[in-house]
Amino acid sequence: MLTEDHKLQRIEISQRLLQRCQQDNGDEDTTHIGVGSGEDFQANNNLLDNLITGDETWVHLNTPETKRDSMTWKHPSFPVTKSSKCRGPLLNNLTQQWLQRYGWEILPHPAHSPDLAPSDFHLFGPLKRHLGGMAFETEDDLISELRNWFDNLDVDFFRVGINSSLSRWQKCIDLHGDYVEK
Secondary structure, three states: OOOHHHHHHHHHHHHHHHHHHHOOOOOOOEEEEEOOOOOEEEEEHHHHHOOOOOOOOOOOOEOOOOOOOOOOOOOOOOOOOOOOOOOOOOOOHHHHHHHHHOOOOOOOOOOOOHHHOHHHHHHHHHHHHHHOOOEOOOHHHHHHHHHHHHHOOOHHHHHHHHHHHHHHHHHHHHOOOOOOOO
């Protein structure tokens, strides 16, 4: 559940990123991208075309249990146990130093916001559906299938995911920081 602070952070970051994309409206290097609310934004191609998003997900030799299967009943007086699925720091110091060394800009991303991360809302779902029901004998078999899946994706698949960030940022603002539906 999002706290009011999380919602405010989500709104602020979404506004900043949208403004960043809109700031060069007069530039020849822009394109119109609809955001689903009847408005068109001029998206700065330099930002979106150079955006690299990083995230991770687990893949298994056998299809993992669903979230519903992994739910447990707990009496209110029992302590809450930390899940092994809890995230650590989103960007460790070594990664930050490497990105800064090569002059890469780190864009802000609000905590607890998979609905605003293209890899979460656009990439991992289709990947999990593709792997659903498959079982692999070895890690090499799994890696081979992953490479095959990624190699067969069209460039437009990734472009659509990145460009849909604009509509998701706007929807986050419109929803006063609440989650954008999947």
